[in-house]
Amino acid sequence: MSIDLSQFHQVFIDEAYEHLGTMEQLLLALDLDDPSLEDLNAIFRAAHSIKGGSGTFGFNDLAELTHALETLLDKLRKQTLAPTDAMISAFLGCCDLLSAMLEAHQGGPAVDESEITQMRTLLLNLADGTPEAPELISASVSDSADVLADAPVWHIFLHPQTDLFAGSVSLPALTEDLAGLGQLTLLSEQPGSCLSWQLKGPQTDAPIRELFEYVCSADEVSITPQPAETIEDDGFGFFVDESTLPAARIVEDDGFGFFVDESELPAQQQSQHEQDQGFGFFVDEAELPAQQLSAQPSPPAETAIRSSSQPAKRPEAARAQAENSIRVGVEKVDQLINLVGELVITRSMLAQSASQLDPVEFEAIHNGLVNLERNSRDLQEAVMSIRMLPINFVFGRFPRVVRDLTQKMHKKVRLKLVGEETELDKGLIEKLADPLTHLLRNSIDHGIETPEVRLASGKPEEGVITLSASHQGGSILVQITDDGAGLNREKLLEKAREKNLPLSDNPTDKEVWQLIFAPGFSTAKEVTDVSGRGVGMDVVQRNIAEMKGQVEIDSVPGVGTTIGLRLPLTLAILDGMTLRVGDEIFILPLTRILESLQPEAEQLKTISGKGRVVQIRGEYLPLLPLYQVLHLKPEVTDPQKGILVVVETNSGKVALFVDELIAQQQVVIKSLETHYRKVDGISGATIMGDGRVALILDIDRLARMNSQQSPADRFY
Amino acid sequence: MTDIAQDSINQNLMQEFLTFTLGEEEYAIDILKVQEIRGYDAVTRIANTPDYIKGVINMRGVIVPVVDMRLKFHLGNATYDQFTVMIILNLGQRIVGMVVDSVSDVIALNPEEIRPAPDFGSTFDTQYLLGLASVGERMAIVVDIEKLMTSQDMGLIDQLAEA
Numbered sequence: 001m002s003i004d005l006s007q008f009h010q011v012f013i014d015e016a017y018e019h020l021g022t023m024e025q026l027l028l029a030l031d032l033d034d035p036s037l038e039d040l041n042a043i044f045r046a047a048h049s050i051k052g053g054s055g056t057f058g059f060n061d062l063a064e065l066t067h068a069l070e071t072l073l074d075k076l077r078k079q080t081l082a083p084t085d086a087m088i089s090a091f092l093g094c095c096d097l098l099s100a101m102l103e104a105h106q107g108g109p110a111v112d113e114s115e116i117t118q119m120r121t122l123l124l125n126l127a128d129g130t131p132e133a134p135e136l137i138s139a140s141v142s143d144s145a146d147v148l149a150d151a152p153v154w155h156i157f158l159h160p161q162t163d164l165f166a167g168s169v170s171l172p173a174l175t176e177d178l179a180g181l182g183q184l185t186l187l188s189e190q191p192g193s194c195l196s197w198q199l200k201g202p203q204t205d206a207p208i209r210e211l212f213e214y215v216c217s218a219d220e221v222s223i224t225p226q227p228a229e230t231i232e233d234d235g236f237g238f239f240v241d242e243s244t245l246p247a248a249r250i251v252e253d254d255g256f257g258f259f260v261d262e263s264e265l266p267a268q269q270q271s272q273h274e275q276d277q278g279f280g281f282f283v284d285e286a287e288l289p290a291q292q293l294s295a296q297p298s299p300p301a302e303t304a305i306r307s308s309s310q311p312a313k314r315p316e317a318a319r320a321q322a323e324n325s326i327r328v329g330v331e332k333v334d335q336l337i338n339l340v341g342e343l344v345i346t347r348s349m350l351a352q353s354a355s356q357l358d359p360v361e362f363e364a365i366h367n368g369l370v371n372l373e374r375n376s377r378d379l380q381e382a383v384m385s386i387r388m389l390p391i392n393f394v395f396g397r398f399p400r401v402v403r404d405l406t407q408k409m410h411k412k413v414r415l416k417l418v419g420e421e422t423e424l425d426k427g428l429i430e431k432l433a434d435p436l437t438h439l440l441r442n443s444i445d446h447g448i449e450t451p452e453v454r455l456a457s458g459k460p461e462e463g464v465i466t467l468s469a470s471h472q473g474g475s476i477l478v479q480i481t482d483d484g485a486g487l488n489r490e491k492l493l494e495k496a497r498e499k500n501l502p503l504s505d506n507p508t509d510k511e512v513w514q515l516i517f518a519p520g521f522s523t524a525k526e527v528t529d530v531s532g533r534g535v536g537m538d539v540v541q542r543n544i545a546e547m548k549g550q551v552e553i554d555s556v557p558g559v560g561t562t563i564g565l566r567l568p569l570t571l572a573i574l575d576g577m578t579l580r581v582g583d584e585i586f587i588l589p590l591t592r593i594l595e596s597l598q599p600e601a602e603q604l605k606t607i608s609g610k611g612r613v614v615q616i617r618g619e620y621l622p623l624l625p626l627y628q629v630l631h632l633k634p635e636v637t638d639p640q641k642g643i644l645v646v647v648e649t650n651s652g653k654v655a656l657f658v659d660e661l662i663a664q665q666q667v668v669i670k671s672l673e674t675h676y677r678k679v680d681g682i683s684g685a686t687i688m689g690d691g692r693v694a695l696i697l698d699i700d701r702l703a704r705m706n707s708q709q710s711p712a713d714r715f716y
Numbered sequence: 717m718t719d720i721a722q723d724s725i726n727q728n729l730m731q732e733f734l735t736f737t738l739g740e741e742e743y744a745i746d747i748l749k750v751q752e753i754r755g756y757d758a759v760t761r762i763a764n765t766p767d768y769i770k771g772v773i774n775m776r777g778v779i780v781p782v783v784d785m786r787l788k789f790h791l792g793n794a795t796y797d798q799f800t801v802m803i804i805l806n807l808g809q810r811i812v813g814m815v816v817d818s819v820s821d822v823i824a825l826n827p828e829e830i831r832p833a834p835d836f837g838s839t840f841d842t843q844y845l846l847g848l849a850s851v852g853e854r855m856a857i858v859v860d861i862e863k864l865m866t867s868q869d870m871g872l873i874d875q876l877a878e879a
Binding site: 338341342345584629630631632670671672674675676677679680681682685687690691692693694695 | 758760761762763764765771772773774776777778779780781810811812871872873
């Protein structure tokens with residue numbers, strides 16, 4: 001059977017990246033003083049999977065390096081060597097090297113051979129630190145190993161709901177029964193909870209299943225085939241390699257398949273590796289012969305069914321388990337979102353035309369439209385949610401960044417991640433990475449003091465940086481908090497004077513903090529390669545503003561600094577209020593609206609040279625007549641006859657004066673810039689139910705335009 | 717034989733142009749730049765823009781600006797009724813709608829039939845002209861529409877982005 005392996009290359013490369021990511025994460029989380037065996041096993045598994053895959057697909061350079069990596073990891077997980085900091089660094093370096101090599105295979109720049117050799121030698125040297133210890137797991141070696149070499153291997157996983165062995169069942173007896181069926185290896189044992197074995201011998205799972213019928217219910221035990229090294233009988237037509245399609249990822253139950261949960265995987269994959277190292281072989285005297293007689297000759301029919309379903313199921317199952325997801329290009333998702341947007345618009349057009357039809361005569365049409373509305377709304381929500389990803393996709397890279405930076409700068413910093421599961425639009429997530437990295441670097445470089453300084457000021461030696469994400473109303477708040485020195489007001493002011501930045505006589509803290517966003521502003525005494533060149537905070541602010549977000553700073557000297565990034569949930573859809581001026585329709589972002597009212601005559605005041613204000617509960621808000629700023633022909637010019645919408649802008653509250661509020665509605669944001677250009681005071685456009693274009697107001701910009709207009713232009 | 721060969725060469729070099737009128741003048745543009753021709757309706761006005769930018773329309777989900785050439789070049793009467801036509805142009809990455817008095821014809825021209833334009837006599841700046849061509853009795857002004865529409869004069873494109 002010849003298969004074109006290259007069709008799997010992308011899958012392998014994607015998986016390899018995933019494994020590398022997992023490894024890196026686990027390595028960083030590893031506690032050197034008390035390494036968790038489970039984590040070490042997981043790291044080992046990741047390395048092993050890469051090695052297996054790269055071997056199969058002919059990426060020999062990868063395989064060789066991972067082999068060295070695996071050798072060292074193997075010793076760690078068998079506890080013949082204790083992990084050291086040097087090893088972790090070597091592992092991380094190796095991860096980087098591996099991903100560079102993967103890139104090279106995808107057409108990226110080639111990796112220097114000597115680097116690879118160097119890394120291999122380093123790993124092997126580390127591995128040779130202590131002599132090899134004997135194998136720990138599984139005891140006796142079977143004589144019949146050769147005979148059974150080609151027999152199928154089953155993975156048995158028992159997860160009783162009750163404590164089985166406390167009752168009538170005896171564990172030794174059960175293992176003996178199992179051993180009677182073939183070569184048995186005990187993979188993991190947690191008395192009272194989970195047990196797993198690997199059994200080599202029976203042609204089908206029927207005898208094993210039968211055996212467990214006496215012990216527990218069918219759903220408490222899962223029996224899965226593990227692909228053997230060679231392709232056996234007529235059963236499984238399609239194996240690439242046992243290590244590339246990590247064995248037995250779906251549980252084969254006669255009637256149904258369910259996914260193996262995470263906890264089971266360690267045992268399974270370990271088993272692949274252990275397979276050639278030794279097998280326990282137990283013989284039972286009393287019960288065995290009967291069992292074997294009844295079980296071994298399996299019904300041919302069942303085998304046939306199994307074999308037909310297997311080939312198709314396997315690769316699919318392996319991938320499904322990998323992340324329970326499919327990979328789809330972003331552009332496909334965006335296209336889907338656009339199409340759904342069109343559908344929603346078409347539906348509203350239909351609804352509008354149908355509203356002129358007699359509801360009695362055309363009842364069916366009306367009912368149909370109501371259903372269509374519900375379905376299209378659900379569809380829109382579902383499609384939008386495809387683009388949402390947990391923010392962990394960005395947060396995930398930071399433990400590494402922090403580790404590297406702290407080592408470079410001889411500081412001690414612990415990174416705390418909060419709310420990693422918060423979901424955010426994919427487009428935003430990608431754009432967040434750079435500003436966040438920058439802020440994090442700043443926190444480590446400028447915020448957190450050196451251990452000596454910290455101890456001297458009575459703080460714990462280790463600084464803490466908290467990276468948190470949370471939903472707040474219609475937006476997402478991402479905060480970076482450090483417990484460092486805080487911003488230095490005096491230093492900032494001094495620098496501002498030096499640079500001749502405009503400043504009020506007695507600036508508030510908030511105004512002073514804003515200074516750091518000025519281009520070229522840095523108070524760092526010396527320029528490090530980390531930060532201090534003063535190109536940064538202005539870029540951060542610009543990036544965030546591009547995402548329609550805001551940057552907030554809060555700092556207390558000696559206690560720390562918090563930088564908050566407030567971002568919209570998604571860039572594609574907006575909750576808006578439609579409003580009318582003359583015969584033009586506009587959309588106002590709903591999140592900005594505080595209230596709306598019709599003012600009394602005594603609430604309106606004119607301030608000489610500063611235009612009109614409206615007094616609302618003791619507050620004087622500037623009046624922003626939309627028709628003036630956008631030069632429209634309004635229906636009413638008297639605020640008492642129109643309506644005032646109080647909106648929050650980044651320069652304070654303003655009262656927007658419009659003719660009429662129409663309705664609240666979700667709109668799909670379309671860019672004006674695709675075919676036109678940026679329009680002052682307008683942030684985008686959307687298509688209304690009747691097919692017309694409506695513009696979305698950029699309220700911050702409008703407020704500024706209003707205050708810039710000379711008083712002479714104003715309408716008194 | 718040679719005539720046929722010559723003809724086919726000419727055929728290959730022939731380019732088709734769409735002609736339209738603005739006031740008294742007839743203009744021709746490369747037909748490959750034309751996406752479609754449609755009636756003038758439902759234009760959303762954009763504030764603080766020159767009067768010749770009529771606003772934006774929804775072209776099957778795409779938001780497209782509309783320019784009234786009659787206003788831009790002070791030709792003809794800018795009236796809007798059921799006979800007003802819009803030529804939708806597809807210029808590389810951009811789509812632009814252009815209002816004209818009327819669309820007249822599709823003509824095929826050989827490159828040599830397009831004569832260089834004298835440096836006067838046209839409302840269009842000569843840098844946007846490819847030349848003049850005679851169509852029967854009349855004369856058509858051949859315009860490099862892409863260059864014109866993406867120029868600073870039209871103000872259709874963010875100049876910041878260009879710089």
